[in-house]
Amino acid sequence: MIPEFGQLALIVAFCLALLQGVLPLWGAARGDARLMAVARPAAHGQFVFTALAIGCLGYAFLAHDFSVIYVASNSNSALPWEYRMSAVWGSHEGSLLLWAFLLSLWTVAVTVFSRSLPQLLLSRALGVLGLVSAGFLSFLLFTSNPFLRLLPPAPDGRDLNPLLQDPGMIFHPPLLYMGYVGFSVAFAFALAALLGGRLDAAWARWSRPWTLAAWVFLTLGIALGSFWAYYELGWGGWWFWDPVENASFMPWLTGTALVHSLAVTEKRGGFKNWTLLLAITTFSLSLLGTFLVRSGVLTSVHAFATDPRRGLFILVLLALVVGGSLLVYSVRAPRMEAGGRFGLLSRESMLLANNVALAVVAGSVLLGTLYPLAMDVLGLGKLSVGAPYFDTVFLPLMAPVVFLMAVAPFVRWKGDGAGRVARQLVWAAILGAVAAAAILALVANAGWRSALGAFLAVWIVAAAIRHLAQRVRAGAPGAGLATRLRRLPLAYWGMWLAHLGVAVFIIGVTGTRSLESQSDVRLAPGETATLGEHAFRLAELRQVQGPNYSATRARVEVSREGKPVAVLEPEKRMYHVQRMPMTEADIDYGFMRHVYVALGEPVDDRSWILRLYVKPLVGWIWGGCLLMALGGLAGAADRRYRLRPAAAPRAASTGSAAPPASPAGAAARV
Amino acid sequence: MKLRAATLAFCFALLAAGPYAHAQPATPTELPGDDPRFEQRFRELTEELRCVVCQNQSLADSNAPLASDLRREVREQMNRGLDDKQVVEYLVARYGEFVRYRPALNPLTAALWGGPFLLLVLGAAVLLVRLRRRAQQPEAALSAEEHALAQQLLAAGPADKAAGETREGGK
Numbered sequence: 001m002i003p004e005f006g007q008l009a010l011i012v013a014f015c016l017a018l019l020q021g022v023l024p025l026w027g028a029a030r031g032d033a034r035l036m037a038v039a040r041p042a043a044h045g046q047f048v049f050t051a052l053a054i055g056c057l058g059y060a061f062l063a064h065d066f067s068v069i070y071v072a073s074n075s076n077s078a079l080p081w082e083y084r085m086s087a088v089w090g091s092h093e094g095s096l097l098l099w100a101f102l103l104s105l106w107t108v109a110v111t112v113f114s115r116s117l118p119q120l121l122l123s124r125a126l127g128v129l130g131l132v133s134a135g136f137l138s139f140l141l142f143t144s145n146p147f148l149r150l151l152p153p154a155p156d157g158r159d160l161n162p163l164l165q166d167p168g169m170i171f172h173p174p175l176l177y178m179g180y181v182g183f184s185v186a187f188a189f190a191l192a193a194l195l196g197g198r199l200d201a202a203w204a205r206w207s208r209p210w211t212l213a214a215w216v217f218l219t220l221g222i223a224l225g226s227f228w229a230y231y232e233l234g235w236g237g238w239w240f241w242d243p244v245e246n247a248s249f250m251p252w253l254t255g256t257a258l259v260h261s262l263a264v265t266e267k268r269g270g271f272k273n274w275t276l277l278l279a280i281t282t283f284s285l286s287l288l289g290t291f292l293v294r295s296g297v298l299t300s301v302h303a304f305a306t307d308p309r310r311g312l313f314i315l316v317l318l319a320l321v322v323g324g325s326l327l328v329y330s331v332r333a334p335r336m337e338a339g340g341r342f343g344l345l346s347r348e349s350m351l352l353a354n355n356v357a358l359a360v361v362a363g364s365v366l367l368g369t370l371y372p373l374a375m376d377v378l379g380l381g382k383l384s385v386g387a388p389y390f391d392t393v394f395l396p397l398m399a400p401v402v403f404l405m406a407v408a409p410f411v412r413w414k415g416d417g418a419g420r421v422a423r424q425l426v427w428a429a430i431l432g433a434v435a436a437a438a439i440l441a442l443v444a445n446a447g448w449r450s451a452l453g454a455f456l457a458v459w460i461v462a463a464a465i466r467h468l469a470q471r472v473r474a475g476a477p478g479a480g481l482a483t484r485l486r487r488l489p490l491a492y493w494g495m496w497l498a499h500l501g502v503a504v505f506i507i508g509v510t511g512t513r514s515l516e517s518q519s520d521v522r523l524a525p526g527e528t529a530t531l532g533e534h535a536f537r538l539a540e541l542r543q544v545q546g547p548n549y550s551a552t553r554a555r556v557e558v559s560r561e562g563k564p565v566a567v568l569e570p571e572k573r574m575y576h577v578q579r580m581p582m583t584e585a586d587i588d589y590g591f592m593r594h595v596y597v598a599l600g601e602p603v604d605d606r607s608w609i610l611r612l613y614v615k616p617l618v619g620w621i622w623g624g625c626l627l628m629a630l631g632g633l634a635g636a637a638d639r640r641y642r643l644r645p646a647a648a649p650r651a652a653s654t655g656s657a658a659p660p661a662s663p664a665g666a667a668a669r670v
Numbered sequence: 671m672k673l674r675a676a677t678l679a680f681c682f683a684l685l686a687a688g689p690y691a692h693a694q695p696a697t698p699t700e701l702p703g704d705d706p707r708f709e710q711r712f713r714e715l716t717e718e719l720r721c722v723v724c725q726n727q728s729l730a731d732s733n734a735p736l737a738s739d740l741r742r743e744v745r746e747q748m749n750r751g752l753d754d755k756q757v758v759e760y761l762v763a764r765y766g767e768f769v770r771y772r773p774a775l776n777p778l779t780a781a782l783w784g785g786p787f788l789l790l791v792l793g794a795a796v797l798l799v800r801l802r803r804r805a806q807q808p809e810a811a812l813s814a815e816e817h818a819l820a821q822q823l824l825a826a827g828p829a830d831k832a833a834g835e836t837r838e839g840g841k
Contacts, residue, residue, distance in 0.1 A: 235731040242726050341807040349801050360793040364786035371782045380778055384720045386728070386771030393786045445710070518713070583733070600733070 006056025013049035014137040020130030024123035039126035047104040067153035076159035078548035093146035124192035159577035168228030176221030180286040182214025187283035204266035212636035223625035234583035234598040241390040247289035257358035343415030350408035406463035428462035453510030460503035491638035498631025505624025511617025524607035
């Protein structure tokens with residue numbers, strides 16, 4: 001009964017999505033306020049019903065309802081409850097339901113936090129969100145229904161894929177999807193602006209915190225996924241340039257460009273076309289990511305979606321969204337461009353370079369990701385495009401972006417002198433060069449990549465510190481240091497932290513790459529292996545029983561120069577239902593290094609192959625991502641985005657006949 | 671990532687015919703040698719090669735039995751004195767281009783290798799054209815409406831101005 005209830009809720013949500021998609025847009029075109037007023041209640045109703053649907057699916061998992069095909073395929077009576085909950089998004093149908101649910105969540109957030117928005121703009125934005133939602137809900141209902149019954153019911157379920165039985169599964173997909181779906185808000189605002197033919201600084205100011213929030217979620221989602229792969233897959237890597245990873249990285253790249261482009265649109269009224277195009281591109285890439293991962297085109301042997309109807313449906317949806325929005329763009333955008341003149345060296349030119357370069361990087365990643373698919377489709381043979389290709393292409397393209405990142409904050413809006421900017425950065429350049437030379441001289445197998453990494457990291461940090469010092473010195477005279485620091489706007493801290501995060505990330509990557517030591521050794525209980533300064537003693541091997549697996553657990557005592565460092569207990573698990581062996585690495589997390597041990601395979605009755613790593617600075621990779629996310633959060637929380645309620649009555653008082661030209665828009669051009 | 675993990679698991683499942691089927695390998699277990707420089711070279715080489723039965727895993731990373739066999743093969747060929755390129759050619763001859771993670775440059779992959787460069791040139795061209803146009807463009811004039819608003823803002827008190835102020839520096 002409950003699954004049917006969920007199904008019904010989905011149908012109601014679909015109808016509401018259609019209402020929300022059609023009536024407000026129609027109303028906005030005709031100037032009919034009653035039709036536009038449908039948007040808000042429809043969005044709220046849709047949220048209630050998608051929440052009900054996902055709740056029903058969750059209940060079916062918790063209650064072990066194996067008469068539901070999706071539950072029977074992805075759960076088991078021995079599966080712990082937290083993984084039964086996360087099994088909701090463990091496969092195709094449930095992930096899409098999560099997508100639709102999160103979309104309605106974002107939509108409700110828009111209705112709640114955008115009360116001061118002009119009704120026309122809000123109605124159009126909500127209408128676009130409704131159309132997207134209708135597309136996804138129809139996809140669910142017509143090709144990927146998670147509530148289909150299995151008669152007679154299965155006695156027990158086939159269990160969740162053991163690799164997904166991990167805390168990472170609870171948080172990674174929702175975070176990533178919050179990011180993907182969150183860009184739909186920026187997309188909806190962009191289309192609403194295009195349809196209305198009006199795009200000013202106030203629009204950018206509304207879009208910016210939403211875009212930043214989505215970007216923060218995506219950043220966290222990608223970072224968590226990377227960390228999960230690092231500890232779960234057992235060979236110590238953190239990024240593989242797998243198509244699935246690229247699928248999430250491409251919207252991140254264009255989303256990053258969008259965040260920067262919006263800054264110019266808000267402050268200078270420029271880059272309007274860029275901003276709109278980037279908003280459309282970023283959401284399209286989010287959809288493409290869903291398509292790549294969910295349609296099975298990646299020759300997924302796991303067959304998330306072997307049904308070609310699904311692939312076709314997503315393809316049509318993608319074509320409608322991309323084609324439709326680009327059509328609107330091409331008709332409307334040429335009227336939009338405005339913004340003042342700026343010099344060859346100016347904050348604007350720096351941000352434009354950032355935009356173009358990030359777009360080029362995203363394009364290259366897209367090319368490398370789709371190329372093997374295209375070759376395969378065209379019957380030109382099977383080809384692998386892997387990490388060596390992406391490393392070769394990505395580094396030279398990304399290094400200039402990172403280099404300019406440190407320069408841009410020093411450059412003034414409208415125009416600046418090269419000499420003035422260069423003088424402020426001399427010391428950062430010298431320090432960076434010293435760091436590069438030092439790593440080449442001191443580290444045995446450091447190559448040009450390590451040197452480049454060292455230079456860029458130090459260059460960014462030195463420039464960031466100098467910039468902060470300047471801002472503090474320019475602060476209110478007479479105020480103390482603490483006061484001056486506190487008075488810096490949150491948006492500034494956001495930029496500062498996010499840029500610093502990039503440096504920390506680079507330190508992590510460079511440190512691991514050039515200082516890591518690794519060894520595969522054969523050990524029997526009681527034996528010791530050494531790796532650099534660390535000694536690894538295999539103390540014992542024993543059998544343990546988990547809730548739905550049995551495992552061999554090793555006890556490895558790690559010591560350094562005779563002093564104990566850590567006791568690690570890596571496991572090799574065998575999951576009962578899917579008969580699948582799993583490697584559970586164990587890691588001693590240190591600030592300066594991780595010690596990582598994974599069990600390979602047994603050699604004979606007594607001894608096993610163990611994979612040992614000492615990974616200096618590897619944790620900084622995710623530390624850097626956290627800093628970036630924190631920066632995004634600070635940016636989104638800046639005071640000026642919260643000033644809206646106070647500013648609204650004034651804007652309204654300028655008269656409703658002429659839509660209020662934003663004060664900020666005018667001020668920015670004065 | 672999730673999918674990658676899942677497919678990987680499938681790869682295991684395919685190959686492990688029964689529980690711990692790979693626990694008793696038919697061939698002797700590969701053991702690392704003593705020469706660190708050889709091991710380094712071996713590791714770098716196997717990272718560029720694909721485990722052809724896995725969804726997306728390098729020879730260096732894969733635990734699949736076939737990957738283990740291939741690693742042994744690579745070791746053997748290296749011991750026979752083949753250089754990296756020859757070892758890769760040897761594997762490509764047996765397993766096809768699919769085994770290379772760094773696709774060879776040939777007419778079929780010209781667009782793959784040239785694409786990013788083309789994009790870069792295109793991007794740089796767009797950037798230059800836009801920058802030049804912007805640098806030569808006359809100052810945008812304010813519309814009468816904007817002008818009035820600006821006047822109004824300038825005349826207003828500082829508290830009022832704060833709302834419309836655009837702060838510099840926040841990126």
